[in-house]
Amino acid sequence: MKEAFVEKSFKPESLATVETVNAILAEYEADGYTLTLRQLYYQLVARGFTENSQRSYKRLGDLVNNARLAGLIDWAMIEDRGRETITPPHWRNPGEIVSDAASQFAVDKWADQTNHVEVMVEKQALEGVLIPVCRSLDIPFTANKGYSSSSTMYEAGKRLADYAAQGKAIWVLYLGDHDPSGIDMTRDVDDRLTLFTGGFMLEVKRLALNFDQVEVLKPPENPAKETDARFAAYTARFGPSSWELDAIEPRTLAGLVTTAVEGLRDPVLWAEAVEREKVMRADLEAFARRYRDGKTT
Numbered sequence: 001m002k003e004a005f006v007e008k009s010f011k012p013e014s015l016a017t018v019e020t021v022n023a024i025l026a027e028y029e030a031d032g033y034t035l036t037l038r039q040l041y042y043q044l045v046a047r048g049f050t051e052n053s054q055r056s057y058k059r060l061g062d063l064v065n066n067a068r069l070a071g072l073i074d075w076a077m078i079e080d081r082g083r084e085t086i087t088p089p090h091w092r093n094p095g096e097i098v099s100d101a102a103s104q105f106a107v108d109k110w111a112d113q114t115n116h117v118e119v120m121v122e123k124q125a126l127e128g129v130l131i132p133v134c135r136s137l138d139i140p141f142t143a144n145k146g147y148s149s150s151s152t153m154y155e156a157g158k159r160l161a162d163y164a165a166q167g168k169a170i171w172v173l174y175l176g177d178h179d180p181s182g183i184d185m186t187r188d189v190d191d192r193l194t195l196f197t198g199g200f201m202l203e204v205k206r207l208a209l210n211f212d213q214v215e216v217l218k219p220p221e222n223p224a225k226e227t228d229a230r231f232a233a234y235t236a237r238f239g240p241s242s243w244e245l246d247a248i249e250p251r252t253l254a255g256l257v258t259t260a261v262e263g264l265r266d267p268v269l270w271a272e273a274v275e276r277e278k279v280m281r282a283d284l285e286a287f288a289r290r291y292r293d294g295k296t297t
Helices: 012-030 037-046 054-069 094-104 124-137 150-165 180-196 211-217 231-238 250-262 267-292
Strands: 115-121 141-143 169-175 202-208
Touching: 012 037, 012 054, 037 054, 037 124, 094 267, 115 124, 115 150, 115 250, 124 141, 124 250, 150 169, 150 180, 169 180, 169 250, 180 202, 180 231, 202 250
Parallel strands: 115 141, 115 169, 169 202
Antiparallel strands: none
């Protein structure tokens, strides 16, 4: 909601930008997305409202902060991933927790599938876009936060090895920036997951951001970091520019994941699992209603 804490004066051009920001945020809220400041900035760049520069990004950040404090932008419509408070859940009575359990009940809809699919992304900031779609597709999601830690890769490798031992084909769909390190991270994930799975076969597929997607989608570009140890090899292949995954339109990213995952699942087996889940959830909801009504016998 919009909530004012201070009084501030804004120039007409700043108010016009705030109006544009609110329109973009409302557009994505209607589709179930909450943007980060970086994603919002790239939407303004892509739509021609601002230039792509660090100075422009800082100026937007300052304006958005002031506008939120002044009650002009909804506080809930921009998120800051990585700085969240975890609050323990509570219920007023046992009936409430039974009702919550009923609403959250789900079966493993991939149990009978021949493939096991997971999604990994370089940036935690994209959780808001990718977690909902992965949840709807019933697949695990990991935000690696750059080069992933050995602990995370070890745990993932052991988990994937368990599925491989069941006879499933393992697919890891990876999304990262198109820059020297971002490209190399796909190799790193592949190498370490192969190591930690103990020799089981797996396929690490770089879903985005790829150069052919850059050519089609034309996201705002940035200079590749010359201080990156992989700069020379990268520029020899792609030139001096780089592109951030955050710059890709969120619905496009969600669509890439959905299309890739749906291509790896059997639609008949999926539909059967969905139907089983509906029946079981209905049974649990009926029990929850009886519990609330005091009819548990």
